[in-house]
Amino acid sequence: MSGGRWRDRCVAALGLTVIWVLLWGSFTPLTVVGGLVVAVITLIVFPLPPVTYAGRIHPLGLLRFVTRFLRDMVMASAQVASLAFRFGHVPRSAVIAVPLRCPSDLGLTLTAEALSLVPGSLIVDADRKRGVLYVHVLGVESPDDAEKFRQDVLDLESRIIQAFGSPAERRVIKEVPA
């Protein structure tokens, strides 16, 4: 077993322990040790599939991603809310295929999660082999809107790669125009 696999397991065990301690709501030796035991048993009984993660977290990219994500979420929530109260108007939508430039499992998942949390976009299907996300977008009135949204998704992907990606992925993002 490689070192990376062990690192992944340690991170998973640590994460589960933190959740356990948070659930108990008190930071005592008993909750920490108990959490570790439960985490290790859980990971032995339900082993996680290996995640290939060659990147590291870039603080500046992460900050940019999070602030932009929160902004998007607030604006889009307001948009969908206003759409809800526009009586007599039936919102139209579109299903758009977005081929990602860095379709690693983690990149695909993170992009899909972030897209799904922002109102107005919903993942209908994901083609893991070819790295294509099929996104249902609310409030699209014309093909131009759809094209604009595709660009937004690619921008989101590049922000995610800038925050979490490996050096190779970051190079691809810089070289391939969105």
Added chain:
Amino acid sequence: MNGVLDVIAGACLVVGALLSLSAGVALMRFPDLLSRMHAATKPQVLGLLLVLIGCALRLREAVDITTLLLVAVFQMATAPVAAHMIGRAGYRAGLAREDLLVSDELRDADDKR
């Protein structure tokens, strides 16, 4: 100081509740399953986060805040998965109203396969 925090907490709670209300209205009004999924998963996420922030500002106890934090994390991790599963099943079952779609590139891709 506590007065200011209370006012912010109150504002968060009211805005969060309004967003949840809008999600409910949208759920009733939107025309098809996929549009409704937007309403069911989205404004409600921000609405819930605002309500949680409001609660945290009022409670101010470490124990309560850690629990609220967990609620937020799990909500944000699970809502997209649920939305994706229902959306995908609905689309595959033919419940997406095609007359409302400006374009459908998933159908085009399916046709090619």
